[in-house]
Amino acid sequence: MLAQQAISVRGLEKSYGKLHVLRGVDFDVARGSIFAxxxxxxxxxxxxxxxxxxLLKADAGTAGVNGFDVASQGAEVRESISLTGQFAAVDEILSGRExxxxxxxxxHLKRPGAIADDLLARFSLTEAGGRxxxxxxxxxxxxxxxxMSLIGDPPVIFLDEPTTGLDPEARIEVWDAVKELASRGTTVLLTTQYLDEAEQFADRIAILHHGRIIVDxxxxxxxxxxxxxxxxYVEKQPTLEDVFLAIVGDDDRNGQ
Incomplete structure (x- = not known):
């Protein structure tokens, strides 16, 4: 893998029975960038x-994260990453600081209290930390x-639909946090259905359709x-949504 690439994927395939989910996916993510x-x-x-x-094994192809092969160096990959899913993985009984x-x-980090206090400050949660x-x-x-995903300073973070179910104000709060991550050199790979988010924040954008990357x-x-x-009278520039629909078409909407 090239040193400047935080993530490199070649020919990735995955099927569930007769359902072919990935049909040869290829892309690279540069270090310190936001990739949508x-x-x-x-x-x-x-x-x-x-x-x-x-968390899942590919049927074919290769993938590397932070210089480590996903298939043969899983432990090293897991030490290099953090994953945030569609729903916040927090314990509601505990306080934010806890x-x-x-x-x-x-x-197994030293001074966990100091680490917690620093992150509460970075994410504007200090006042709410004890609640x-x-x-x-x-x-x-x-x-x-x-x-929580930043504890241990992982160089690569995966955000899978990070603003699902959030209202507009909450989405803005999350994206301010994501931009702050990238400004510190963290590589962010995010999946989203909100095209406006990718349009505003991503350095590079790839569209996955019928198991393949069709544009990147x-x-x-x-x-x-x-x-x-x-x-x-006024030039109308196409939005990312215009690009997406022009390339993918209306087949998904029509159930095809």
């Missing part, structure tokens, strides 16, 4: 994340979940796939 993997429901986004995080201290102790998580809003829970590039590169915008 887009796709409709059932496109295989979570399957890709589960393979990269060693959740962080618990994870720090499980990772039970059951009293937190959705955005606060997700920010705490992200803070920056937002500017993806926009060039469409015809030039028609100019009447």
């Amino acid at each position: 993997l887009l796709g409709s429901n059932g496109a295989g986004k979570t399957t890709v994340v589960n393979i990269l995080s060693t 959740n962080l201290v618990l994870v720090a102790r499980l990772r 039970k998580v059951s009293t937190y809003s959705g955005g606060m829970r997700r920010r705490l979940d992200l803070a 590039g920056s937002l500017a590169e993806l926009k060039q796939l469409l015809p030039p915008a028609k100019v009447e």
Whole structure:
């Protein structure tokens, strides 16, 4: 794997019986970047994340994370990553600070209390740190979940549908936290169905459709796939949603 790539995937395949979920997926993620993997429901986004995080074995192909092979160096990969799923994995009985201290102790880190206090400050949760998580809003829970994923300073973080079920204000809170992660050099691979999120925050965007990556590039590169915008009085630039629907088509909406 090239040293500048935090994640490298080649020919990834996965099937469940006769259902072919991944049919040869290829992409690279540069270190310190935000990479968005887009796709409709059932496109295989979570399957890709589960393979990269060693939760699932691929049928064929290769994948590397932080310089380690996913298939043969699973322990090293797991030490290099953190995974945040669609729902915040926090203990509602404990306080926010207690959740962080618990994870720090499980990772056998020194000074878990100091680590917890630092992360509470970074994610604007200091005042709420002593309260039970059951009293937190959705955005606060997700920010705490992200803070927990940073314990041990993993160089690569997987965010699988991180804003599912959150209201607009909570989504903004989460994305502020994600941008802060990337600004510190953390590599972020995120899956999402919210095209506006990828449009605003991702350095590169890949669209997964029918088990394959059909486009992969920056937002500017993806926009060039469409015809030039028609100019009447004001030039209308295509959005990422325009690009996605033009490439994928309406077959998913029609149940095909």
